[in-house]
Amino acid sequence: MASIKFRLRSEANKNVAIKVRIILGRGKQDLELNTGFTINPKDWNTPDKENPKKGDNFPKQNNPENKVLFNNLKKLESFLFKSVNTDLGESVVIDTFWLEAKINDCFKRVVKNDKGLLINHTQYIIDNASTRTIGNNTGLSKETIKSYVSFKKVILEYQLTIKKQIQFIDLTAPFIEKFKIWMLTKKKYAKNTAGRKLQMLKTICIDAEKHEIPVTPYSKIIQHFGESNKDRYIQTLSFTELEQIKNVDLSNAEQLKEFKASNPELTKGISITPEALDNARKWILLGCEIGQRGGDLLKITNENIRYKGTNIYIDIIQQKTNKSVTIGIIAPHVIDIIENHLPKEVPHQKLNDYVKVVCKLAGINETVKGSKLNTATNRKELGTYPKHELITTHCFRRSFATNYYKKIPTAVLIGITGHSKESLFLTYINQREDKDSNADLFMKFYSDLHKDKTPEMKVILNTGTV
Template sequence: MAKIFYYYRSKKNIGPITIRLSHKNDIDYFVNTQLFIEKTFWNFNKGIPKTTDDKAKKAKVDLTNLERSILESFNADYNDGIPISKDWLQFKVDLFFKRVTLNSVSDILLDNIQRIIDGASIRRNSKGGIGLSKSRINSYNNLKKLLMSFQKDLKKVMKIKDVNLQFAQEFKTYMKDKGYSNSYLEKKLSDIKTVCLDAQINGIETSIQLPKVTGLKVKNDFIIYLNEDDLVKIKSKEFKSAAHKNAKRWLLLGAMIGQRGNDLLSLTNQNIIYQHGIKLIELVQEKGNKRVVIPFSPEMEDLLKDGFPHRISIQKFNSYLKEICKNAEINEPTIGSLYNKELKRKVVGTYEKWQLISSHDLRRSMASNNYGKMPTPLIMSITGHKTEAMLLRYIGKTSDDFAQQIADYYLRQAALTNKSADELTNEMRIVN
């Protein structure tokens, strides 16, 4: 149980009263209450003001109420896992005496994350509108939990100005030791920098090294998608359950049109339009607010001859996806990350492929299966990637893939002209 003590530690006749917060062996902090009292009115044995003076009586009442307020706040915050620090104690003292308000901008890193979460409904989002998305709020909540664990290991409460190159290195080491993927590490580091820049706008001091603390865009650690052989297996697999039949149609459609899960499952017959005699699916992507039009293919015509599948939640769809892929024997050993309920986070390992499939992988399936067959700008117009570099990073393509693509091009040209690939290569060298 936490305890509060008061001290008069000045050598002068009038001095400030110091408050001490103690709890077990891990918390023992002293701060100045900025309440002053005459030395003659302080009871050094009991650690409280004497009651022989009106000002001393008022000070005793204030200190009694302050003790009650601090202990109530401590019990609530400590049980919620909020780090208790000397700064925390000083803030609570100042809050009690109304020297600050709850709206005052703190320089504590966790406080600034919480401030963003609390103001999520009125913050400007990436679409230019007002209000952060649910997924973005969840991302900040996850960041807060992650940093609470990180601080516990360091036994230190991080301030905004502490986010420097040393912090970045310690954070990366911590994340790697815990088994987090490189991409997740960089995303969280990028989020931390965003929090610091937001605090900077509000007048909080930041490290001069903050611009160097970057959340770099890294190559996807694991490129998970359903290849053409997987899709053939799924298409040929029959299901008795109406729910699985419905989800199977969504799966096949998703692998054709390359949209994110929420955008895919929001489609209805109203998204079908005609332009210049061409039948199209038209939608506005939730992320980025980009308009996308996708022509019907013969396969899509056959799949949607009775209209779109029945709408289901993204949670149910992800669950059905795994069941469908498992029954279709999509079980190739695949490296990826899977959520561990005991550890309450994703763990990298080798799993059967069906275990790793989620709705987002359908978008990557479309891009990966069509890369090298469909012109890259057309794939980008469907997936919504702004640059070719972003698309290639998304599907994990490398210079080796480009070499293969060029070799395939030579072979196709050779077949058309009845010349060997070597002859074509030599001709191109002469031209160049």
């Protein structure tokens, strides 16, 4: 059990440093560091040697400044207790470097004048997210900001592991290799996750150099990576499976009650009622016809719907890319949903839970290979599972792209999904570029373009020459 105490190391009649001391495991580990706060010893509530119960080793609350200091030390005490318990459970090394980092983390202290620190420039990007220019747009999206915040947390954790603050000049090839190995083996990140962290590291290095911060030459050519096509298992709902979902009967409350009783893990934490499941079904059918990310899909309201004559359009500004996209709606069952039964918004994770239930009830139970989150480790694990267990809101967008690929020109699909180029779109649906299909489409469109034209008759003059 941890013991956390504050104390002064001097009784001089002037402000002195307040230190924090952590003792772990009956004195097996004894750490002490400055908290960064100071106080005059006369304002410190020192325990009485004859009566230790008098005095608590905290500031006397005899003026406004000392009250603030008292609250700050209480905040630090609580933060350190929580951090010790969390990190001991995750086998994190508890040492003076850890303690220094936690003190700074508690009060969000950043050494602003040291521009050479990776963590400082990352924070600079986060702090100035609203004014950063990307292409023709000003301001980073919420998703991009979240990615920078997540990256910063990873770097803070890695600094605790290596017991040093990372400078841009540290980012050599051997350093990056060790960082990559740590992410893949110690943290057990998926290849795509580790690859994205390296890609963000490279982006931050390039940005730092633009701000005249010295970086290593290697930092600008950091190689990121991801899963190969053969290692990627994506899940989609085919037109046939969507028909099953559309037709499954979700109205029998008694049957649903029995289903919940026989599937406690699948239905844990959600209400298995006809109304809730039908609402989820509408999101599935709508999502698989408009090709948008879950966050954008769930924000659709009547304000996004536009009529032009007899045509129906949905206008969306994508949160992740800030792109404006328009989707034309023509499927009769989707028109019915939009005009008469627009589903209610559901928390993203809750909808993921409901989707699995709807898919199982619809008979989408084929055993397939894929990755599923292990809640104990918070990591995805590759294996074979019933397909309904792998379906999430993100599968809607992939289903749209996969189902209509080669049936509708890729350029049209990209305009709806918002992918910046065809190669990214094809990677997204795990397809290789098929050059023959482009040629076939050209011939088809050419034939359609000229099929109603009357052949022109040409008069060839007979000149009588042989």
